[in-house]
Amino acid sequence: MSLDNATAMKLKLSVLVFLFTCVSLVAQQLQLSDDAKISVITIGPGESLNDAFGHNGFRIKDRALGIDLVYGYGEYDFDAPNFYLKFIQGKLDYLISRHPFQNFYYAYTRANRNIEEQVLRLSKEDKQALFNYLENNYKPENRRYLYDFFYDNCATRIRDVTQTATKSDIEFVTPKDVEQKTFRDLIHEHVGLNSWGSFGIDIALGAVIDKQASPQEYMFLPKYIHAFFETAKISTNESLVKSATTLYRKKESNTTTSIVLTPIVIMTLLALCILFVTYKDYKNNTRSKWLDVTLFTSTGLIGILILFLWFATDHSATALNYNVLWAFPLNILAIGQLTKPHAKTWFKKYLRFLIIMLVLLSSHWIIGVQVFALGLIPILIALLLRYIYLVKWFK
Template sequence: MRLHLFFLALLFFFSFSFCQSGQLSTNAEISVLTVGQGDNLNDAFGHSAFRVKDRNSGLDIVYGYGRYDFNTPNFYLKFVQGKLNYLMGKRKFSDFFELYRYYDRTIQEQKLNLSQDQKQRLYNYLINNYKPENRAYLYDFFYDNCATKLRDVTNVTSNSTITYPEISEEDKKTFRELIHEEVGHNTWGSFGIDIALGSLIDKKATKEEQLFLPKYIFESFKNVSLNEKPLVKSSNTIYKSRYGTAYKTNFFVSPIFIVSLIAILIIFITFKDNKNSKRTKWLDVLLFSISGLIGVLLLLLWFCTDHTTTGYNYNLLWAFPINLFALIQFFNKTQKKWFGGYLKFLAIMLALMSMHWIIGVQVFAIGFLPLLIALIIRYTYLIKYYKTT
């Protein structure tokens, strides 16, 4: 009996040592896990991770990218500046599964068709990447996120470049279109994204660039080859969402509904002012203040951060920072002569914005359209008002 227990203990010791050494057995499997959408903006794009499973050693762990530490000094400032380091994470598969089952998010698995050498190389890479000195990296939503990391790690460790076939011109989508696939057109998430991110995301994404979205990692890996063999040897759904979790907004609290109410109010006050030959000061002060503040924020995102996609933002054509200085004119009994010209300039900027939208230089938030119409009407009235007073 003692001898039997001794051999069991010895076997456990060697199995544990084998696992800790990072050496995979020939029965080991490496998979890509794709997690479906959640019901908030942070989870709207899904998630991707590697699963390393080796029954011989009892190993079953998940490595993923895209975590962050709220205890990081100046966390929010670094996040806004685009200087926040994200972290590689590691957890038991059972914990990973229970987390996403709790939030009712679909989990799909693709077992990779790798040689033993390629499996070992990939696992060694993950072990090394998870070391404290290596696990932090500078996150980029489009080019260095949880999904693109899987693409890049697979390329590097397979010892062979995986070629992603080009897509036809008519099937290409812009980065913004790809975002809208996940968050919709009429949600507050897409509204904020369409205001904060500039025209750089209105360029067409290549097949490989589309892989910043987890669902495109899943679809692409199904159809690519490695050394003339399919990269994925089998796929299965580990957990299927029961309620179809997705990021969405109720129409009656959506941007286009709320902004339409605001636009109707602006137009109503403008027509009332026109009828009574007067000007509602508080409305103009509010419009100039809000548009000016948003303009300052957009300039800061463009020139004072490391974000790669906040530049060349033509929302500045309506959110004009100089409005903060020009609004002083609304408090003067007599307006300066230049102010009438400035109002015409703002109207021209709105016309340019419309032109940029029509020809596709930059696509703006669909929820902003009612406000654009209201601003054109308001500025046109103000030009007329100051011309006759």
Template sequence: MVKKLRFLLLVVSSFIYGQQITLSNTAEISVLTVGPGTSLNDAFGHSAFRIKDPNNRLDVVYGYGEYDFDAPNFYLKFARGKLNYLLSKDSFSRFYQVYVYFNRTVKEQVLNLSQSEKQNLYNYLINNYKPENRGYLYEFFFDNCATRIKDVTKIATKNSIKFNLPKAYTPKTFRSLIYNNVNKNTWGSLGIDMALGAVIDRKATPEEQMFLPENIYKFFEAATKKDGTPLVKKSNIIFTKRPTNISNNFFSSPLFVLGMIALVIIFITYKDFKNKKQTQWLDITLFSFTGLIGILILLLWFATDHTGTHQNYNLLWAFALNILMIGQLVNKKPKTWFIKYVKFLIIMLCLLTLHWIIGVQVFAVGLIPLLIALFIRYIYLVKYYATLNNQ
């Protein structure tokens, strides 16, 4: 019985995927741009294709951005950048209802395509939606739901599109483009700035800026075809986000929370200085925290396929070897070389400041109080251990 059911499903699926719908002259293909949501994973918006053909009773949306939750070792693959994302397909009515429910603006650009170009694009999506073709290795900056819209459109039109610079275009780094969508003083922004390295502090080319859905919209608006006609025939807003009260509580922001922690560190350091002693639990906590963060950064750099995590100079403050120094912190009298090691950590913090000033890498604003507190604490430890060794 089970074998018969499997065979029946195979026959039905083969029939469905094998069907070739010829689009009518009334068919329209448009690009849908969804505005940002409230959480970090949807803060950059979404892009999708809409295929509308009243004569064929067709109104579907294809989007490159669905998680494959059935993939084995899902979370491990996600962390390592080896997780395949899927091409999704849904009715336009359901797509619309979802984003209205989540109160996200939806804009539409009807593409100025010939009948053969429409059919090419639709055929490409049908073929891409087959089970063996649906998955692709997602890459945030270079292969995502937005860049796929650009790439598929170019393929369907046989590279006959010229992407002109939109009005008010300005060259920006990848990190600056991210900041357009995420407030610098948020935990999401802090995580991004700690996880992503100096590679995203280079200027993005105009085409590379299209990794963001909103920039797909802007570049498509300005794009022309080979014959000089606009790529977009008409644009309209399908749904406008309803006004909402945005709560931006500074007292829960990284700058405030880490600022309070930094004040505690500086206060304890001052008390230690006055009493000529060392608060060991504080130093063990700081070395453990910075060491573990450093190990995580190294893993993101060398043990994953994420291109944006390379050359991450957060290692200048989150030094992985700190985790191995816990033994020296608990000793009544640490080795002489450990004093040199702490001096090395101070130099590393100075190098971090230099990297930030000359623009090699931009670091999280929320880290500033913590970095100042670490600098002060390390200077005190050098003085304290030097005095201890001279006794």
């Protein structure tokens, strides 16, 4: 059955009116009410290394519109092609996330992590601008960004978005109790010096993180976002934070970490094994080839990994890594000489070169060029004595 022209026109007009009404309603829903609140959420450290530094997010709450959302940066995109390769290379795009606050709160209370909220003193226009910015950032075409642990992460984005999206002049005042520290010092605040997390970080990250961090740069850590927002001022010279609340306090547990499995203990045991075998070789006038092959293979492979992180990735923190002074990549090429009864002249000189490298490492550590993992100390001593023994053996 066909419609006459007049009826068809009326139907088209009704559809247009309906669509216009829907668009208007959506637009109205995106306009925050006068009672809307925008706050910064700070999540305390968790148990795993991945969670050791905490997290930040924006909370947008508007009872009139029924909105209570948390926006955060730094979510993994597990659907990205070649996820693990890109992650290692530092080329992985991260995502902005958006979750209902109820789900967000449930997840972090279940994980027993502190949740703190700072409600921001923003004008209605600034609240709307910040909300619009986050909504636009959450669009599929805008969600991805290249993550950097120190300069563009879940914490720094909170600072940068607040300054970028609002018209108010925001000044971050350095808290009085903030001491001058390096990036590595700041990392060690969250991972203990004698932890495996610290051990791995101190081997993988180079001398670039041993420079003094400026107060602004402290805000790569979520706890310093909380601290700097607390003392921040807006253009009216009022405090940026209108009110602060602890939404959840972590429940303390009696769990203790066994000192037996810490890096210093394990590395000391390995070093004692190396020294014991070296002493037995000295007493028996022999050489345990298996030990030398093991040492040269392991240090060589670690050195290759360090060079890969230094030169073949986009990670800014893995540059200038002087751990190659003990984990020397060319050790791999020298393994063949260790299986022979008599070494060539170049290898004898190479052994002396390795000893010089260990001395250079010590000087780098003493003058502060780079701080190395504490757990390495017994291994470095054992390597030095083993190299000295090899020099005498092949003399």
